[in-house]
Amino acid sequence: MSDSHGTSGEDWADARGALWLAELDSYEQMLELLGIALLDRAALENGQHVADIGCGGGRTSRLAAHLVAPEGSVQGVDIAPMLMAEATRRAEAEGLRNLRFSTGDAASFVPEGAPFDRLLSRLGIMFFADPAAAFANLRRLLKDGGQADFAVWAAPQDNVWMSGARAIVAEHIELPVADPLAPGPFALADPDRFASLLRDAGFSQVDMQAWYGPIRVGGTGSDAAKAAEFSLRAFSFATVLVGAEAGLEEAIREKVIAFFRQFETPDGVQVPGKAWLVRAMA
Template sequence: MSESPNTLHAEDWAGEIGERWLANLDPFEGQIAPVGDALFARAGFAPGEHVIDIGCGGGGTTIRIARAVAPGGSVLGLDISQALVDEARRRAQAAGATAAAFTCADAAAGIPEGAPFDRLYSRFGTMFFADPKSAFANLHAMLRPGGRIDISVWAPAPDNPWMMETMGVVARHIALPPRVPGTPGPFAFGDTGYLLEILAAAGFSEPDIAGWEGLQPIGGPGATPAEAAAFITGASSVADTLKAAGPEIAARVVGEVAALYARFHRPGEGVMMGGKAWLVTARA
């Protein structure tokens, strides 16, 4: 059976997906910024804390944490994509974020230099592990006893109109296989019961899950419907599905997605569509 276009694996980010994220860094980061802002506020970092940022991408979150834990603190951004790590280092240097360092490694295996950390943070970087119980056990080992984890993950796909309505357009032209619960991908932890099971099996305690729900700028703030459609169909995992379907179908889908996004476009803001995520805190 072929996989759903929303099924991604950690190793995918080390290659083409990571390169794609890098090439579209501003739209990606702009789109998820509302959730990232909520997670950062919830985390409440303090000066002097030592933090690891899992799936740091282009380093935006790592740089922000570095400023919050200064003076005396530090943050290590970890990502499986060397291209993203290189860009993160460049951005941190340009920003003067001397408390931030970066390393390319798989968070599911091995303990990075600097462990144990006081805090572990991840904005949408923990949903792609092939073996989540083992991976989260490894994350647990990165923290000192009593250390805190703060992560954001997407709530169930049906609670995310930005994805459901987009994929509804795709599904009118391409037969999409059903997603298998618990498989790696953006919505791997939509089921909070499953997520709590993973955390408990890894040794985490005192879990607390809060919901974030609001509007996101698809393709980043200020994107036109055509720009947002080009971004989603060309930069996300949908791109692979459309490529396999051929240019005629792809062009039809892109046009219909742009028409869909026109209904949600707000001048000066962009294509604003609803989303929902879980903000998760626990203790090691």
């Protein structure tokens, strides 16, 4: 099920996963700095066995595989089979021998190699229909004393790279009211709620750090037109534009281009974003 902010695991296994695959390079460039911040904070070491949850095309998994080599390994898990096929292809092309991918719903799936020393996730854990059950499963994937490092988006108003374009669309087409707790990119934006979920699932020493950084909408070096085109094609709320009359779509596009123009820099569009880097111990 999907609304203007919401995206569930089922969506990812199907149309949403296919769209992420079609836009994979742009998405991964957009999220690169957040991934680096996550890995810096995780400080992985040679010999550790890591699971990357909701790993998508596997960029973070590949970086992690280098960090734990030669003796450690990474197991990427994702609900979208087409993303696991592409992640496998990319890891093989890079010659990585300590990285595997499995298709599964992280809410219940137990991948080969569990329990792990470490769990990682860049934005792959906000889509669970039953977060309490899902985090209990993630806890079981960690050895006692193991560490989880997650990155999740902060509130929509702190992430205008998405909410700005959404607000423009909403001026013209009625969007469903976004349920802040429904599965979707902002489902874990409330740090107190997220910390409670983790504690109830058996994690301890929950530590949250705010991350602020530029979001390169449309990928590295994009301009306002490219950022607008990307957001109206790739963000989940944009599905309401399918079938819209051409004049309306054009009017929205022009406004979204104007919105992104204020964030153009010599290095491309860079819109301020905020995420939470969350560490928890098992």
